[in-house]
Amino acid sequence: MTLLPEDDLDAAEAALGALPADEAAAAAARAAREPAFAAAVARWEGLLAPLNEATAPVTPDRDTWPAIAARIDPPAAGGRPAGAQGQGAQFIDLSRRLSRWRGAAVGLGALAASMAVGVVVREKTRPVGDAGEYVAVLQTGGAASPAFVVSVDLTTRRLLIRPVAAKAPEGKAYELWIIDPRLGPPKSLGVVGASGVTSSDLKPYGEAAVADATYAITVEKPGGSGGTPSGPPVFAAKLIPFDK
Amino acid sequence: MNATPPAPDPTDLLRRAAGGDQGAFRALHAATQPKLFGVALRILARRDAASDAVQEAYVKIWRRAADFDPAKGSAVAWMATITRNVALDAVRKTQPISLEDMPDGFEPAAEAVDPLAGRERSERLSALMKCLEELEPRKREMVLLAYWHGASRDALAAKYSAPAATIKTWLRRSLLGLRECMET
Numbered sequence: 001m002t003l004l005p006e007d008d009l010d011a012a013e014a015a016l017g018a019l020p021a022d023e024a025a026a027a028a029a030r031a032a033r034e035p036a037f038a039a040a041v042a043r044w045e046g047l048l049a050p051l052n053e054a055t056a057p058v059t060p061d062r063d064t065w066p067a068i069a070a071r072i073d074p075p076a077a078g079g080r081p082a083g084a085q086g087q088g089a090q091f092i093d094l095s096r097r098l099s100r101w102r103g104a105a106v107g108l109g110a111l112a113a114s115m116a117v118g119v120v121v122r123e124k125t126r127p128v129g130d131a132g133e134y135v136a137v138l139q140t141g142g143a144a145s146p147a148f149v150v151s152v153d154l155t156t157r158r159l160l161i162r163p164v165a166a167k168a169p170e171g172k173a174y175e176l177w178i179i180d181p182r183l184g185p186p187k188s189l190g191v192v193g194a195s196g197v198t199s200s201d202l203k204p205y206g207e208a209a210v211a212d213a214t215y216a217i218t219v220e221k222p223g224g225s226g227g228t229p230s231g232p233p234v235f236a237a238k239l240i241p242f243d244k
Numbered sequence: 245m246n247a248t249p250p251a252p253d254p255t256d257l258l259r260r261a262a263g264g265d266q267g268a269f270r271a272l273h274a275a276t277q278p279k280l281f282g283v284a285l286r287i288l289a290r291r292d293a294a295s296d297a298v299q300e301a302y303v304k305i306w307r308r309a310a311d312f313d314p315a316k317g318s319a320v321a322w323m324a325t326i327t328r329n330v331a332l333d334a335v336r337k338t339q340p341i342s343l344e345d346m347p348d349g350f351e352p353a354a355e356a357v358d359p360l361a362g363r364e365r366s367e368r369l370s371a372l373m374k375c376l377e378e379l380e381p382r383k384r385e386m387v388l389l390a391y392w393h394g395a396s397r398d399a400l401a402a403k404y405s406a407p408a409a410t411i412k413t414w415l416r417r418s419l420l421g422l423r424e425c426m427e428t
Contacts, residue, residue, distance in 0.1 A: 012419040013412070017328065018390040018397045021336040045325050046316050047423060050369035051391050052324030057278030058285050061292075064299040065273055072266065072306045 008040050015044030148192070150176075150215050152239055157202040157210060161192055168194065168219065175220045177229060178205060179236075180213035191224045192217065214238055254319040262309035269306055276320055280327045287331040287394035297334050301327035317368065332394050375425035383418045390415065 003011070013019055014027035031038035150161045161176055168174050176198075177186040189200040202210050216233035218225065252271055260268035280301060284294040304326050312322050376384050382404065389395040389403075397415070401408040 009416045009420070012423075013397075013415060016387065016390050016415060016419060017332045017394055018400065018411075018415055020396055020398055024332070024336060042316075044419070044423075046321075047426060048372075048391055049317050049321035049325050050372050051388070052279075052283055052321055052328070053318075053369045054373075055279070055282045055286060055324070055392065058282040059278050060281040060295050060298065062295060064277060064281075064295055064302065065270065067299045068273065068302045068306075069266075069270070071303045072269070 003036055003040050007037060011037055011040035012044045015041050015048060148174075148217060148235060150237070150239075152202065152210060154207055154211060157205075157207075159189060159200040159202050160197050161200070162197045163192065163194065171222065172219050173222045173224060174217050174234075175224050175229070176200065177216045177218065177233070178202070178210070178213045179216055180205075180209040182206065182209045183213070186216070186229055188224065188227060189215075191220070191222075211239060254323075255314050258305075258309055258312055258319045258323075261306060262312065269309075272319075273302055276323060279320060280323060283324045283327045284331040286392050287328065287335055293334060293338075294331070297331040298327060300334075301330045304330065321368075328391075328394075335394050336396075371426060372422070375422050378425055379418050379421060383414055386411065386415060387418050387422070 010027065010030075014024065014031070017024075019027060027041070031041050148161055148163050150159060152159045163174075174192040176189040176192050178189055179186045183205060187205070189202075190198065192198050205213075214236050215238070216229075216236040218229045218231055218233050220230055252275060254272055254276060257268045257272035257275070261272055277298065280298050281294055284297040284301070285291065288294045288297060301323070305323050308326070312319060316322075376387065379387070386395075386400050386404070389400065395403075397408050397411050400406075400411045400415075404411065406414075
């Protein structure tokens with residue numbers, strides 16, 4: 001797929017960084033939708049990037065490491081988790097895809113505030129009304145270790161969740177929640193099986209709420225909380241369309 | 245001359261970080277933080293804002309480490325590009341950059357020399373600087389003000405007393421010229 005010369009120049013200007021805020025936002029949205037445009041921006045960025053070599057290093061007043069360390073994944077213990085076996089290709093694919101998504105701790109009020117390292121992954125431009133498969137990767141932040149993959153078929157309102165790199169602490173269980181202002185307090189979608197796929201019925205909830213909701217995981221006693229989360233979520237994410 | 249142990253190679257550290265090695269990422273941070281802070285500070289001017297941008301940039305670098313392709317440039321250049329984009333996002337959210345504080349006759353190419361860059365200037369930078377020198381001085385200055393200081397089209401229009409549409413045309417022609425020059 002080739003870009004029109006005019007589009008390539010839009011990409012050039014976006015890479016240079018001279019766009020006013022509104023045009024910069026439009027260019028970013030376009031790059032998120034159109035891989036060809038994103039690639040063109042990246043090519044221009046690559047052309048200009050050596051200019052950074054000429055920028056003098058400056059020692060910051062405060063070391064930024066502690067704040068960064070608090071926001072990245074702990075090192076994976078013992079390499080890839082056993083749960084990822086047989087799904088290796090997809091695991092990697094999702095990780096790579098995640099790395100292009102913007103991670104942001106979004107304002108879910110007290111809920112988000114109580115998430116120590118929780119990061120909600122979402123895509124900036126989610127085409128609404130594009131029926132079919134939606135997917136969310138529930139993770140603690142960072143692309144290296146997605147913990148659960150959730151997929152939702154909006155037509156049948158069926159949710160499937162599969163742990164990818166998650167093992168509940170000894171004597172505990174993971175419980176899945178759907179959270180949306182339209183639904184009131186978090187609604188339990190049941191306890192997630194330790195392995196394999198667990199399915200959950202979303203028919204009680206409206207399509208818009210299902211599509212917009214945050215899906216979160218809490219740690220509960222075996223068998224589940226009984227209806228109210230007993231603590232802050234350890235994983236949370238919003239749905240994004242599954243584009244392949 | 246070579247008595248000191250070689251500095252860790254950022255490309256190697258970044259590759260290890262992509263595999264989840266947090267220790268390598270910490271070493272990469274230690275080795276590159278001043279550079280990235282310099283990149284952010286140029287755009288944001290305020291040190292606290294630059295620190296915030298650098299912090300945000302490293303989190304993104306950690307997440308995207310697997311996307312880095314050494315065939316397309318150096319690890320530091322790639323990291324600097326991410327930092328620049330974070331800083332540009334931040335500066336656009338606060339206020340448009342004004343170039344009023346910049347002295348007349350400001351010559352970015354002369355101003356911005358990393359003491360190390362003189363000796364360690366990469367081939368890519370040398371080639372790019374050579375191509376920049378082929379641009380008209382004023383157009384070269386605009387490109388560098390935009391790249392190094394995050395000057396927007398409107399800020400450049402004010403500085404050069406030209407309509408924003410004209411600046412846009414000049415910038416685009418300059419970029420095309422640069423690419424053509426780099427490809428030959």
